[in-house]
Structures are given as C-alpha cells and as structure tokens.
Amino acid sequence: MAIPDFQTLMLPVLRLTAEGEIRTSDCVERLADAVGLTAEERTHLLPSGRQTTFANRIHWAIAYLGKAGLVERTRRAHYRASPRGREVLAAPPERIDIRFLSRFPEFQRFRDAEAEAAREAGTPAPTASLSVEAVLTPDEVMRNAHRQLEAALADDLLQRIRAARPAFFERVVVRLLIAMGYGGSVADIDRALVGGSGDGGVDGVIDQDPLGLDRIYVQAKRYAEGNSVGSGAIRDFFGSLDRYKASKGLFVTTSAFTQSARETAEMLSKRLVLIDGTQLAHLLIRHGVGCRVEETLHIKTLDEEFFDA
Incomplete structure (x- = not known):
C-alpha cells in the first residue's frame, strides 16, 4: 500500500493519543504496524535523508491536531x-x-496568521497550495x-544546448566534468578539447585525477529530441578508443540512447559510460553549470534542546 497522507493519519493519531501519553517515535511505530506498512515504506526517507516520510507525516498530523x-x-x-x-x-x-479542523477557532486563527504573513511577504498564501483536499504536508508541497x-x-x-553550436556542447560537457572534480580547473577546458575534423571520433580528453595518471575520452553528440544514438555510434566510439589505447570513455548526448546502444556498451571490453539528455541536464543543475542559484529557502524546525536547557 502507499504511505498514508498526513490528513488520513490525523484520526488514527488522535485515537492513539487518547489511550494515554505517547512518545512520537512510539506513535510512528504503532501506526506503521496498524496500517500495514512494508519494510520499504517504513524506511522511505525524505530528500534530506534525515527523517522517514511516514514519521514526517505523523509529525505534521500531530502539529495540526495541536x-x-x-x-x-x-513533555519533550x-x-x-x-479534553x-x-x-x-x-x-x-x-x-x-x-x-474538519477549520471548525475550531484556534486552528482558523493559525490559518489566518499564515495567510497574513504571506501577504506581508508578497508571496502566495501557503494555505492556497495546501487546500482542504491536499494530501501533501507543507514541506512536501515545497519539495x-x-x-x-x-x-x-x-x-x-x-533546449538552449540543442540550439547552440556543436563546439559549445563539447565545452559544456568538459566544463561539467571539471565541475565534478575531473581534469583540474576551468582554464583547462581548451586543452581538454580535441577539436578539428581529425579528432578520430573523440571530442575531449580529460584527466581523471589531478596528476593525469589516467584519462577519460569523451564523445559529445548534440542531437535533437527523438534522434536517439544507436549501437553503430557506440561501436565507432569504441574503435576510436582503441586508436588512443584508452581503457574508458564517456559518451554524452542531448537526446537518448537506444536499447541496443546500451546493450552494446555493456558488452564491449572497455568501460563506457552513457549519459543521455535527461541525466546531463540534472548533472548540470546539481553542479551549477549553465545555471545559478536564484534564491535559497531554508526549512527550519523547532529546536527542542533550546527549550529543555
């Protein structure tokens, strides 16, 4: 079964707390048993990796009931x-x-305060995104x-990379590898690019370690969406690696790889890593290449130790 949303958990949480004082962690365990969560569902983590999804939803259910x-x-x-x-x-x-909770004045004041704070900040009210039909907790809405x-x-x-010149795409790939810790600094981009018509099927050569003891040979194909890279291109790249006596290569495309291309890469004797357009875009975002941080939002929680000191 799917992990219940936090509103679905409100009534079970209230019933459990009516049996007597209960620790939050015990509430999580008992309700996980009651709703029949699998081991995988019990251990499913939020993106932060600090709390399970189910425990997070129990906390929000308790908070809203409160x-x-x-x-x-x-107590803590x-x-x-x-009563x-x-x-x-x-x-x-x-x-x-x-x-149901909106019938209680305290809860309605809480919701009104949220809306007022949003208006003062010039942002949409959080309660607008967290409607009465919502199944996500406020932090899940943000994520x-x-x-x-x-x-x-x-x-x-x-889209921007596909519209640019092929040489620009090659520079983007090398810049990404440098941002990931390969090859040294941005100043090394020009040195890493092979360039020219006689590149032998290799667009870039980048050091795998700071000393240059091993190298990664790169092929970058700027293809339109729907124009997938086939097994023939993989075999051609493999042949190029042979000419360079290279043991590993990286093939990057702005489109996708056919299933036969991926199977071919797995069967060949050299280590070939294939990165399609979707993977490439998310790597660029993760390492800040071609994009920048517009705004940072911090999700903060109450510091219990501060009040117990």
Missing part, C-alpha cells in the same frame, strides 16, 4: 489527547482533515514545487 487544540504536548516528544480531543472521539467523525522547477530548468537547459 493547532486545533485536540492534542497537547506533555510526548503527546496526549486534550477537546476526547470530546471529538466521543462521537468520532469518519475522517479528520483540514476541513514538489522544487522538483517541478528543476524539471522546467532541465528542459530549458537542453
């Missing part, structure tokens, strides 16, 4: 149902969600938006 006055904190990381929460469970609804922005940027990068 804003409505249905649960209360007893421990909660229990409030109001027990009243709700005396005649329990089929589901507790944002729409989802980040993925959408990155996907759009990746597409823009590929």
Whole structure:
C-alpha cells in the first residue's frame, strides 16, 4: 500500500493519543504496524535523508491536531489527547482533515496568521497550495514545487544546448566534468578539447585525477529530441578508443540512447559510460553549470534542546 497522507493519519493519531501519553517515535511505530506498512515504506526517507516520510507525516498530523487544540504536548516528544480531543472521539467523525479542523477557532486563527504573513511577504498564501483536499504536508508541497522547477530548468537547459553550436556542447560537457572534480580547473577546458575534423571520433580528453595518471575520452553528440544514438555510434566510439589505447570513455548526448546502444556498451571490453539528455541536464543543475542559484529557502524546525536547557 502507499504511505498514508498526513490528513488520513490525523484520526488514527488522535485515537492513539487518547489511550494515554505517547512518545512520537512510539506513535510512528504503532501506526506503521496498524496500517500495514512494508519494510520499504517504513524506511522511505525524505530528500534530506534525515527523517522517514511516514514519521514526517505523523509529525505534521500531530502539529495540526495541536493547532486545533485536540492534542497537547506533555513533555519533550510526548503527546496526549486534550479534553477537546476526547470530546471529538466521543462521537468520532469518519475522517479528520483540514476541513474538519477549520471548525475550531484556534486552528482558523493559525490559518489566518499564515495567510497574513504571506501577504506581508508578497508571496502566495501557503494555505492556497495546501487546500482542504491536499494530501501533501507543507514541506512536501515545497519539495514538489522544487522538483517541478528543476524539471522546467532541465528542459530549458537542453533546449538552449540543442540550439547552440556543436563546439559549445563539447565545452559544456568538459566544463561539467571539471565541475565534478575531473581534469583540474576551468582554464583547462581548451586543452581538454580535441577539436578539428581529425579528432578520430573523440571530442575531449580529460584527466581523471589531478596528476593525469589516467584519462577519460569523451564523445559529445548534440542531437535533437527523438534522434536517439544507436549501437553503430557506440561501436565507432569504441574503435576510436582503441586508436588512443584508452581503457574508458564517456559518451554524452542531448537526446537518448537506444536499447541496443546500451546493450552494446555493456558488452564491449572497455568501460563506457552513457549519459543521455535527461541525466546531463540534472548533472548540470546539481553542479551549477549553465545555471545559478536564484534564491535559497531554508526549512527550519523547532529546536527542542533550546527549550529543555
């Protein structure tokens, strides 16, 4: 089954806290058992790698129940149902969600404060993206938006590279490898590019280590979308590596590789790494090549140790 969204978890969390004081981590474990999460679902991490997705959603369910006055904190990381929460469970609804919580004045004030803070900052209200039908937590909404922005940027990068001259694409590939830690500095780009019509099927040669003890031979094919690289191009590149007595090569394209091309690369005796347009775009973004940071947003959480000192 899929990991339940945080609104679906609100009623189970409230019921569990009504049994008595409970530690958040115990709540996570007991509800994971109750909903039948698999081992993979229990250990699925957020992109930050610091918390599991299920634990994150439990935390948000507790936080929203707390804003409505249905649960209360007893001590660090421990909660229990409030008298109001027990009243709700005396005649329990089929589901507790944002729409249900909005009937409580404290929760509505919390939502209004969010909207006011957004207006003062000149940004869309967070509650607009987190509608009553939403299944994502606020931080998941931000991460989802980040993925959408990155996907759009990746597409823009590929479009610009495809529209540029082939020589520009070769420089982009070498610059990316340098940004990844190969070959030295940006000043080495011109030296790394082979260039000319007599390049023998190799567009760049870059040092794999700072001392130049080993080298990576690069082939860069600037193809339009839909014009995939076939197995013939892979065999030609392999032959070029033989002429250079090279043991490894990197083939980069702005399009894609056919299945036969990938199978050919696996069967050949030399180590060939294939990077298609999608992989290339995300590597460019990750290493800041052809793009820049527009704005940095920090997701902060309460520092419990500060208040327990």
